[in-house]
Amino acid sequence: MRLDKYIRAIKDFPQKGILFRDITTLLNDAAAFSYSINKMAKIFKGEKVEMVAGIESRGFIFGSALAYKLKCGFVPLRKPEKLPAPVFKESFRLEYGTDSLQMHRDAFKQGARLIIVDDLLATGGTAKAALRLVKKLQADVIGLAFVVELKELKGREKIREVPVYSLVEF
Numbered sequence: 001m002r003l004d005k006y007i008r009a010i011k012d013f014p015q016k017g018i019l020f021r022d023i024t025t026l027l028n029d030a031a032a033f034s035y036s037i038n039k040m041a042k043i044f045k046g047e048k049v050e051m052v053a054g055i056e057s058r059g060f061i062f063g064s065a066l067a068y069k070l071k072c073g074f075v076p077l078r079k080p081e082k083l084p085a086p087v088f089k090e091s092f093r094l095e096y097g098t099d100s101l102q103m104h105r106d107a108f109k110q111g112a113r114l115i116i117v118d119d120l121l122a123t124g125g126t127a128k129a130a131l132r133l134v135k136k137l138q139a140d141v142i143g144l145a146f147v148v149e150l151k152e153l154k155g156r157e158k159i160r161e162v163p164v165y166s167l168v169e170f
Contacts, residue, residue, distance in 0.1 A: 052070065056101070109137075114142065
């Protein structure tokens with residue numbers, strides 16, 4: 001299945017000059033969504049994954065479905081002020097400012113075998129912050145998985161220390 005056919009391109013969103021890759025059209029198609037999850041699960045088959053960490057917000061969609069498929073737990077990596085218990089926090093730079101991800105301090109047992117999932121890899125800043133965040137509990141990160149990778153932005157270069165997988169490259 002060619003997943004790129006299910007990803008819509010929207011010009012000038014969220015600002016002029018940006019070509020936004022919209023995965024909601026992939027999510028709308030049951031066969032394409034199922035194929036995406038099955039393809040990610042196949043990558044990690046036999047890896048004894050204990051947890052999937054999904055990056056807010058679209059990483060929750062793919063990450064939770066993948067965790068279900070792999071029969072393991074799910075950890076939400078959230079934007080600030082959304083988690084009720086004590087958290088670890090990791091900040092990162094955006095094109096116009098900074099942002100942060102948070103995770104409960106008891107999100108998983110130290111050293112758990114873990115995958116990080118998000119919908120899109122662009123510059124790699126968010127993924128790098130997610131990697132640093134889960135390492136605070138000494139996670140054994142098996143890999144990072146993305147539905148879409150924007151190759152020209154070279155985000156993969158920021159997260160070289162672990163295997164990176166993407167289903168579609170633009």
